[in-house]
Amino acid sequence: MTNHDPQAPVPSAPPASPATTSLPASATVLTEAEVDPATLLDEPLQRAxxxxxxxxxxxxxxxxxxxxxxxxxxxxxxNAAPIYNTQPVARGNLTLTVTANGTLQPTRTINIGSELSGTVLKVNVDVNDTIKKGQVLVVLDTAKLGDQILRSKAALSAASSKVEQTQATVAEAAASLARYEEVAQLSGGKVPSKVELDTARATLKRARADAASAQAGVSDAQAALSTDQTNLSKASIRAPADGVVLTRAVDPGNAVAASLQAVTLFTVAEDLTKLRLWVYVDEADVSAVKVGQNANFTVSAYLSRQFPARITRVGFGSTITDNVVTYLTYLDVDNADLNLRPGMTATATITATQRTNVLLVPNTSLRFSPSAQASPAAAKGGVMASLTPRMPGRTRQSAASDASTALAKQVWVLSKDGIPVAVAVTPGISNGRMTEITGGDLTAGMLVITDQKTAATQ
Missing domain, CATH: 1.20.5 (Single alpha-helices involved in coiled-coils or other helix-helix interfaces)
Known part of the structure; x- marks a missing residue:
């Protein structure tokens, strides 16, 4: 193998054609993929x-x-989506009540007074005493009344004597006239004269008139005596009926001055086992109050006890107090245990109407109307829904708006999608908290909306 100096330059080989080029067997061939560009260019590799x-x-x-x-x-x-307070529609019982205030009074109150003027000699009863009919309550001094009776008796005697005198005069005048008429008959009318006969007849008539006047005087004297005797009997003031003395306004030695209006000496309740509650019903509630309805009432002395009562009369005449129109209503009360007393202030609750197993909704649902808030559907749209322009939404029109009856209203129910939907209803009676639904599309189990809130932005 031939050793090459790495520092020595590599000589350039002349190009050869692919067909004629031949390499030694010992030479290593480097492909283009195996050649390192950094080696060729002497530069760092650029990453993808x-x-x-x-x-x-x-x-x-x-x-x-x-x-x-x-x-x-x-x-x-x-957070911006509205939050609804709901309440399920259910069936139940509803009672319409009317509340009114008043006072307890006896069924019959008797004011006992005196028709005579005089000085009170004796008082036989006091407050809370039970009295019987005919019982002597007060005795007045009768000294003057006794003298008046003696005077009246003397006048009657004088009138009676006057009658006897006139009767004697009548007899005398009648006898004289009879003699004159007899003489005239015997004398053939010659004697007595006509004047004497007329005088005798006139004298008889005057005598008879005096006799009639004397008789009238006797009647007058008798009437005066009877009046004095009646006054003497009234000097002893008696109870006109059985009852209980409620008030007493007289003591021995008091002077009673009778005038055009009799002075009230005692106030007597005829029967305290039966009382009457006087209440004043407001004009807005009087149409619901009828004779025969039952009621309960409480008094301050027994706050934890309910006393039963029954309406016996609803007045047609109104009473105006501080520009408030009310109507006097009577409720009979059984007071056999005598726990109740006249004059107690009572608060009565009258049961006007009762309904059983009816559809009920809270009154707040009838007053609810959704405000302009972002709908739940818009809230679910996310960012794109908030950035994309939307067409103005259409307000759902309630079927109740086209109802033909004046009583038709609407409530808003919450759908499964969380959207408020108006439902037409026809309300009935209300107790101030719940209202009866007598017609419409509402059914039990629906969630009626009672209030709407908006959560604070987080």
Whole structure:
């Protein structure tokens, strides 16, 4: 083998044709692929672009940046999407109640007074005493009334004597006229004279008139005596009925001055085992209140106890207090245990209407209306959906807007896609929290929307 000096220059061989060139058997042939360009050019090798790490690092950075932007957009859209508070529609019982305030009163109250003026001599009863019909409650001083009775009796006696005198005069005048008429008949009308006969007849008439006047005087004296005797009996004030004394406004020695209006000495409740609750129902609720409805009420003395009552009258006349129109309503109350007392302030709850196994929705769902927020479908579109212009969306029109009845309304239900959809309903009665649904497309199990919130941007 021939040794070559690596530092010596390689001589150039003359070109030879492929057909005539011949190589020694011991020579090594190098192909073009085995020749190192760096050896030929004495320069470092340039790598392919896909083998350069800097390019792949840039691509990775762009992918991470794009992913971060996409995640931020999705998170922003999710946070901006509205959040709905829902409640499932269910069946249940609903009771419509009316609340009113009032006071307890006896079923019948009697004000006992005096028709006479005088001085109170004696008081026989006090507050809370049970009295019976005809019982003497107050006695007035009767000294003056006794003197008036004596005077009336004397006047009656004088009138009776006057009657006797006039009757004697009548008899005398009648006898005198009879004699004159007899003489005239015997004398053939010659005596007595016509004047004397007329005078006798006039005298008889006057006597009879005096007798009638005297008789009237007797009647007048008798009436005066009867009045004085009645006044004497009224000097002892008696109970007109059985009951319980609620108030007393008189003491012995008080002067009673009777005028055009009798002075009230006692207030008596006829029967405290039965009371009447007077409540004032607001004009907005009076249409739901009827005679015969049941009610419960509470009083401050027994806050934990419910007392039953029943409506017996709903007034047609209104009462206006501070520009508020109310109607007086009576409720009868059984007070056999006497725990309740007249004058107690009560709060009554009247059961106006009851419904069983009806479709119920919360009142807030009837008042709900979705605001202009990004729809869930737009939120799901991602970055491209947020960057791509969209046509203005169409608002879903509720079927209730075309309903023919004035009671038709709508509620919004949440679909499976998270989109609010309007459903037409016809509401019934409401207790202030829940409302009965009497018609429409709503069914049990649907999720009605009661409120809408927007999550804070993260």
């Amino acid at each position: 672009w896909y083998r350069r790490p800097l390019i792949w690092a840039g691509v990775l950075a762009l992918v991470l940046a794009g992913g971060g932007v996409w995640w931020w957009q999705v998170r922003k859209a999710a």
